[in-house]
Amino acid sequence: MTEQRPALRVLSPGEINVPATVAVLNDAFRRHAFLGTDRTSEDTIGEELHASSRLVQAFEGNDLVGTGAVTPALDEDLDAAKFPGIDLSHALYFGMAAVRRDRMGRGLGAQILAASERVARQRGDTHIILMTVREMGNVAYYHRFAYETVSVHELPAGYWGLTIPTHEHAMAKIIIPHPDNQGAQGHV
Ligand SMILES: CC(C)(COP(=O)(O)OP(=O)(O)OC[C@H]1O[C@@H](n2cnc3c(N)ncnc32)[C@H](O)[C@@H]1OP(=O)(O)O)[C@@H](O)C(=O)NCCC(=O)NCCS
Secondary structure, eight states, X not given: OOOOOOEEEEXXXXXXXXXXXXXXXXXXXXXXXXXXXXXOOTTTGGGGOOTTOEEEEEEETTEEEEEEEEEEGGGSOOOGGGXXXXXXXXXXXXXXXXXXXXXXXXSHHHHHXXXXXXXXHHHTOSEEEEEEXXXXXXXXXXXXXXXXXXXXXXXXXXXXXXXXXXXXXXXXXXXXXXXXXXXXXXXX
16 A cells, blocks of 8 residues: 655644644653653643644644644743743744654654744744753754754753653754745745
8 A cells, every 4th residue: 555645734723623633742742651641632732822823734634643833932921031042023933743653753743843944934933943851852853953952941840740850942943034035924
């Protein structure tokens, strides 16, 4: 059987299949044994999304296999001190990255990240930023895609339902503007 090439879609929060999105997030984060609880739920996922958020989702046919979300940084409750030297009014926050465990390691996460960076480029943002917990093993992952750690904070056990003390890395990547799109602030 030939494998289906996943299709990427950029969706507003009102357009997503909430149960499917919650299922992919919880399945993906189950790889982190020290995460004491589900990553999210149908009741709480909305707390992480804003009207300005866009979900970048990967589908095989009708099946959701990967997801990520981008939100203008000023619409997130971020501590600007964690992103020194970055103008958050021109930054896009990337989060909620998850690939179904049976589809990990096939380049889907990289495609979701690249599509998220295209959203930032279309908006005329200067940076795409994210937060990740070092103990989840993703700092090296984001380094591969030219993200740099801009600050590190220690988190006590219990934070985010994590059962061990952890280190939160704030990471950022400069978005090189498309030559035809200098300074544009278009919508996605
Ligand atoms: C992080 C995640 C989204 C990556 O998705 P993925 O589809 O498995 O990743 P990809 O297949 O696109 O990986 C791209 C490359 O990075 C490598 N890579 C994957 N995970 C890595 C890691 N933890 N550290 C370093 N490199 C890694 C892959 O081997 C691949 O290399 P290649 O291009 O040479 O083949 C996925 O593993 C996931 O859902 N993890 C659990 C949830 C999570 O931690 N989310 C992120 C929170 S910040």
